[in-house]
Amino acid sequence: MSFRNLIQRFKTNSSGSSTFPHDRDSTAETTFWRPSFDPSRPVSLEWEHKLGHGEGGWGNNELQSYTSSPDNSFHTSDGKLVLRAIQSRDGATPTSSRLVSRTRLTHPRGHLFATLTLPCATGIWPAFWLLPSEPFTWPGEGEVDIAETWNGSGENHSCLHWGFYTAEDAGKHRSVKTSVKGMGSRPLRFDFYWDAPAKRLVWVMEGRPVMRTSLPGGLRPMEEWNILLNVAMGGNVCEGQVPQEGAYDLVVHEISMSKIEPKAIDRFWSKAVEGKTL
Structure with a gap:
């Protein structure tokens, strides 16, 4: 292998995108939240x-009913958190899980x-996304989407929203769509x-900066936001498509938050591109 090819191999991850070191400078970070996924802990x-069902199917005409049942959210014996969406064959209401972290972002500077x-x-x-702590006003106080995909598209959507999906609020959205090989x-x-x-x-994403944006005025202070994980089914975003019978797992292998130093990002x-407006 040539030196040039060796360097290119180092720079390219399995999704075919350039990578950059992202969490190795431990001196610039202090971890303050790393939940355990021990099966003995609820x-x-x-x-x-x-x-x-939420109001209006969580605002998107979604099909699922979220539950606290261990059928829909649980820790595995090998230390993972699973959120499971279930579509039954008998016509019963689909069930799933929507989790909100009890820990907030906490600091004005941080890394999740x-x-x-x-x-x-x-x-x-x-x-995998963020909302201000309840009660909050949506969308004016903001929404951050970190990992989001639908209908098996193999594309991730990185987003910031603080406006409605109207012509008047077209400038109150930032997003970048990233294709991912082997997603799922x-x-x-x-x-x-x-x-x-x-x-x-x-x-x-996967070590590659994919989007940046300036923090607009009027959003809730970042210290007052929470982390959300969920698996929705059907509805407007899925364009009315309905999942087939079966179980669909969102597996969390690890999750962590750290306080970072000024200029750490x-x-x-x-290296990141500016998010696009609508």
């Missing part, structure tokens, strides 16, 4: 279960990461960095 210790295996199938919409068949790492004093947000900011 999921509810670290996460609040959201329940039911998770390694996830996402279910990719028609009518299935898994998400392997664990993927997602990182999100925030630096509120510098008004900078950066999304990193500068190396990602310079």
Whole structure:
């Protein structure tokens, strides 16, 4: 193998994208939250279960009813957190899980990461995202989407929203769509960095900075946001597609939050692209 090819191999990850070091500078970070997925510990210790159909199918005409049942969220014997969406053959209401972290982002500067295996199938919409702590006003106080895909598209959507989907609010959205080889068949790492004093947000996927945007005014302070994990089924985003009978697992291999130092995200900011408006 030539030196040039060796360097290219180092720079390219399994999804075919350039990679950059993202979490090796431990001196710049102090971890303050890393939940245990020990099967002897209840999921509810670290996460609040959201329940039911939500208003208007959680605002998207989704099909599932969220439960706190261990059928829909549980820790495995090998230390993973699983959110399971279930579509039954008998016509019963589909069930799934929607979890909200009991720990907030806490600091004005920080780094959140998770390694996830996402279910990719028609009518299935898994998400790893952020919302302000309740009560909040949506969308004005903001929404951050870190890992999000639907209908088995093999594409991840990195997003910031603080407006409605109207012509008037077209400038209140930032997003980047990233194609991922083998999405749904392997664990993927997602990182999100925030630096509120510098008004900078950066999304990193598989070690590659994929999006950046300036923090707009009017959003809830970043310290007051929570982490969400869920698997939605059907509805507007899935364009009315319904999943086939079966179980669809969002597997969380690890998740962690750290406090970071000023300018810690500068190396990602310079390599990321600006999020696009509607």
